[in-house]
Amino acid sequence: MEPDIIISVKDLHKRYGQFEAVKGISFDVYRGEVFGLLGPNGAGKSTTLEIIETLRDKTGGKVVVDGFDLDKDPGSIKKIIGVQLQASGYYPGLNLSELIELFAGLYNKKVDPLELLGRVNLVDKRKAKFKELSGGQKQRFSIATTLINDPKIIFLDEPTTGLDPQARRNLWQLITSIRDKGTTIILTTHYMDEAEVLCDRVAIIDSGKIIEMASPDGLIDKLVAGGFERRKEVKKANLEDVFIHLTGHGLREED
Numbered sequence: 320m321e322p323d324i325i326i327s328v329k330d331l332h333k334r335y336g337q338f339e340a341v342k343g344i345s346f347d348v349y350r351g352e353v354f355g356l357l358g359p360n361g362a363g364k365s366t367t368l369e370i371i372e373t374l375r376d377k378t379g380g381k382v383v384v385d386g387f388d389l390d391k392d393p394g395s396i397k398k399i400i401g402v403q404l405q406a407s408g409y410y411p412g413l414n415l416s417e418l419i420e421l422f423a424g425l426y427n428k429k430v431d432p433l434e435l436l437g438r439v440n441l442v443d444k445r446k447a448k449f450k451e452l453s454g455g456q457k458q459r460f461s462i463a464t465t466l467i468n469d470p471k472i473i474f475l476d477e478p479t480t481g482l483d484p485q486a487r488r489n490l491w492q493l494i495t496s497i498r499d500k501g502t503t504i505i506l507t508t509h510y511m512d513e514a515e516v517l518c519d520r521v522a523i524i525d526s527g528k529i530i531e532m533a534s535p536d537g538l539i540d541k542l543v544a545g546g547f548e549r550r551k552e553v554k555k556a557n558l559e560d561v562f563i564h565l566t567g568h569g570l571r572e573e574d
C-alpha cells in the first residue's frame with residue numbers, strides 16, 4: 320500500500336546571505352507518524368521546520384502540506400498545524416487557563432481549558448503563571464498550546480531539552496498519546512534514545528543535507544549488517560536505568 324503523505328518537501332533550499340543552511344533536501348512525512356529530524360548543531364533542522372510552519376521564507380524548492388502548496392496557500396497550512404509559541408508570547412499577568420482562552424480566541428476556537436490542561440497533566444496548575452512552572456511543566460504547557468486548534472500536524476523543536484529523565488519519559492508518553500489519537504508529529508531532537516523510542520522514521524541531516532532516512536530500527540540493522548560492532552559488551556542496564564530505579568518514575572515537580 321502506498322503511504323499516505325501529509326508533508327512533501329522537494330529540493331528545499333535556504334540561504335542566509337551568502338551562507339547556504341539547507342542544500343536541497345527532500346523528504347515525505349506520512350500521515351499519523353512521528354517523524355524526527357536529527358542532526359548536529361547548525362545542521363538546518365529548525366530552519367527546515369520553520370519553513371514548513373510558514374514562519375520563514377525558503378530560497379527554493381517545493382513544500383506541500385496536506386495538499387496545500389506553501390507558495391500558493393500558506394493560510395490553509397496555518398489552519399491545520401500546531402506550532403509551539405515562543406515563551407515571550409505568554410503574557411506574564413495571565414494564568415494557564417486564561418492563556419489557553421486567549422490563544423483559543425486568536426484561533427477563533429471554543430476550547431475547554433481544563434480538558435486541554437488535563438491532557439497534559441496540568442489541571443492542578445491551572446491558576447499558576449507560566450513563569451512559576453518547572454521546565455517539564457513549561458514544555459507540557461507549550462505542547463498543550465499546539466493542540467488548541469485541533470491540528471492535523473504538530474511541530475516540536477527539541478521538546479525535551481533540559482529536562483530530567485522522569486520529565487523526559489513523561490513527555491515521551493504525552494507525545495505518543497497525541498500520535499495515537501491520529502495527529503502527525505514532526506520533531507527535532509539531539510537525543511538518540513528519544514528518537515529510538517518515539518520516532519517511526521527519522522532523517523539525519525548534516526550541513527544542510529539529508530544523509531540517511533529510515534526507521535530507527537532499519538538504520539541500526541543497516542549499520543550492524545555493515546559489520547559494525549560496539550567495542551564494549553552491552554550491559555543489561557545503563558546509568559539512566561539506575562537513576563530511574565533509585566529515584567522512581569514519578570514526576571518530581573508534582574511532589
Ligand SMILES: Nc1ncnc2c1ncn2[C@@H]1O[C@H](COP(=O)(O)OP(=O)(O)OP(=O)(O)O)[C@@H](O)[C@H]1O
Nearest residue numbers: 335336338340358359360361362363364365366367
Ligand atoms: N536568521 C539567521 N541568519 C543567518 N544565519 C542563520 C539564521 N538562522 C540560522 N542560521 C544559520 O543556519 C544554520 C542552520 O541553523 P538551524 O537553526 O536551522 O540549525 P539546527 O540544526 O536547528 O541547529 P541546533 O541543533 O543548534 O538548533 C546555522 O549555521 C545557523 O547559524
